[in-house]
Amino acid sequence: MLTQTKLEILIKEILPLAQRAGLECPHIHFELVDAQDIHALASYHGLPVRYAHWSFGKTFGRLKTAYDYRMSQIYELVINARPFYAFIDRSSTDAQALLIVAHVLAHVDYFSHSRLFSTTTPNILHQSSWRSRRIADLGRIYGNNAVESLLDAAWVLGDHVGRIGGHKEPAGDPSDILGFVAINSRVLEEWERQVLLMVRDESRYFWPQRLSKINNEGYATFWHTRLTRELSPGTEITWQIAHLNSRLLATTPPRLNPYALGARIYERLYQQHGITQVMAARNLLDDAGLIRIGLDEHVIRHCRLDVFREQDSALSSPYAGPEQIKTQLLQDVEHAGVPYLSVSPRSREEGSLIIEHHFDGRDLDFYELPFALKAVSQRLWGGLVQLHTIKKGVHHIASHNGSRWADEVV
């Protein structure tokens, strides 16, 4: 069980090592919380105050259950704000805390240097609590159901909020579909536009994190391994650290463990090109970039990467070669695994929302599509919503006008 005094001793042990290794350590506020709190935090993607929505509750329930059955445990959460916040499970042992603090320090260093976060707001905590209050007020004024259905629909487009670092205002970027709808919808009330823009801002805060999961976790794992190795604690502590480390790196086939893959790539970069390359990868690359420069046969073999096929594939193809694995992995992480969509310029003229899917060889899920388009049409656009895509090599126009779903072949 960690106490403030105990944690302080451990921080004093590991912090100088991190500084000497060249990690930047701005002010960090550590908060020792219990397991339940850390699950709640994780369900709200780390934001201690966030507006209410049932989907957070769904995640919360799952995390609690997973924890109860000892299927998963969350040890730390770092919030990219100024000052940085690090939440640590206070039931961790001293040895575990050493590793966790080292991990946290590396995350903080990553957030401080990666170019992906150069335009990220430092005030997310204030903004989030302001939004939470505002949305709760709107719920009292317009009814919780109206707010809930609005958030449900807004989240359909929540992954399509434009290039980060590009237009801050929702105007010119065609890939900013949520922003476009918030400005141009003819049926939305002023408060509803406001909520959409809040969802958009929040999504833009999280987007760089989604693009750099493997990189960020890999970098932090790389450093906590090195820093804890420099300590010379007793056998018991060393064993505990190794134990936690192996749990973090464990894989559940066929899932990809970003800690394991990322750390292996960083380890490889360090061995081949030294610490400057490690820092350059931290500064400049997202997951796709890291994989492009760092994934080689050695990493593939070590992490036992393979291409896993669809359920009903009758063909048992030969094992994927390294090239195929790399190509496939790049496609998996590109754009955070979200299809690349944009608003067609014709939307403005025709009054309907026309979305174009920039096809990359992967079909969209036509089971979900009607529900997704229906929500956008009914709750946000109030008219025809069209999606141009390609399915099995044929140009399809999927559309919903609020009452009817259509899937036409062009």
Next chain:
Amino acid sequence: MKSGTYSIGYGEWWTYHGAYHDEWRHDQKVKEAVKANLADLVSDEQITVADGHRVINVPLPELKEFRISFDWHHYSSVGQADVGSDGEERGTTRQAGGAKAGGSEPGLDVEDTAVTLEEAADIVFERLVLPDLDPLKRSRGDGNEMQPAAWDKVGLKSRWVRRATLREAMKRRAKDGDRLEIIPWDVRYWRYDPLPAEEGGAVVVAMMDTSGSMGTFEKYLAKSFFFWTVEFLRRNYPHVEIVFLAHDVRAREVDEETFFHRGSSGGTVSSSVYRLALDILAQRFPEELFNRYAFHFTDGGNLTSDNALALEVALELSSRTNLFGYGEIHDTDRNPSPLFQSLAEQGSIGTMLLRRKEDVFVALEYYFGKDRTAHAHSDQA
């Protein structure tokens, strides 16, 4: 920037109340979804097992947060194979595990929600009531309301009865000739008994055909209907009396255990069970004290020679009950039996044909639904 500073808190300022509320909201939505899938749920074989811990898996696609996303089920993605798997072993892993979730596949689109029998029953029973219940016919009381009934030698101090205590003391003085003095065994206390509840007293007569012609399917349906009826009554009307009657050519009253686990043999004479029901009602459940209901489930294979008599007795039973329901179970497209047809013509009898497993729920709604559309109630009103 000044480097290397930190601060430490112990989470005192912070608890996440919102998470519990949002979790509750999600559960609520799950329940709504379960409700919408109800017909499937009731017909599930597992759910009719009287085991409170039995868990049913209900698919709930409504809870998916719909997005415009890739069809991950039909694409390969990169994942990590099992440690120590090589060569051919690697191939098996790929087939076994690869199906479910590739490396970056989003969560499952079908939420596998565990609903206990209890929860499912709550949802079903929420919509059911005993029809035409006359609340003036009181049952024996449910023990919630109490009234002083008699004096007792033990009890709570606050319920001390001064008058009775004094009387006891005086009696003792009269006998022993001492001076008047209250000693502990003079003290009397009020004893409180439960007051009859404001709920109507009611009896349900469950009649089931156990003749040889009842096949597995027919028995399954009849038992399911009665299982749910009994569960519903016990839950919503704890003091309702239930009488179980099984019949082939003869009818007899059985206990609950026998009723639900009885084999079948013999022919079918429905009038026998109606007659027995009438006798039991007349002897034990007088009309002025009880709301009376009767349900008969059969495969419709009544002896032709008995049809006229059965109709006559059924009509009498119907006139003496709030509701008489007659359910006939066919797994084929066979026409309803002559008895069914003549009962249906009467209009006062709730007749119902069950052909599929889902019809059990339809029958429950038909007889007990709060907003019954086609409920034929008795001519008593």
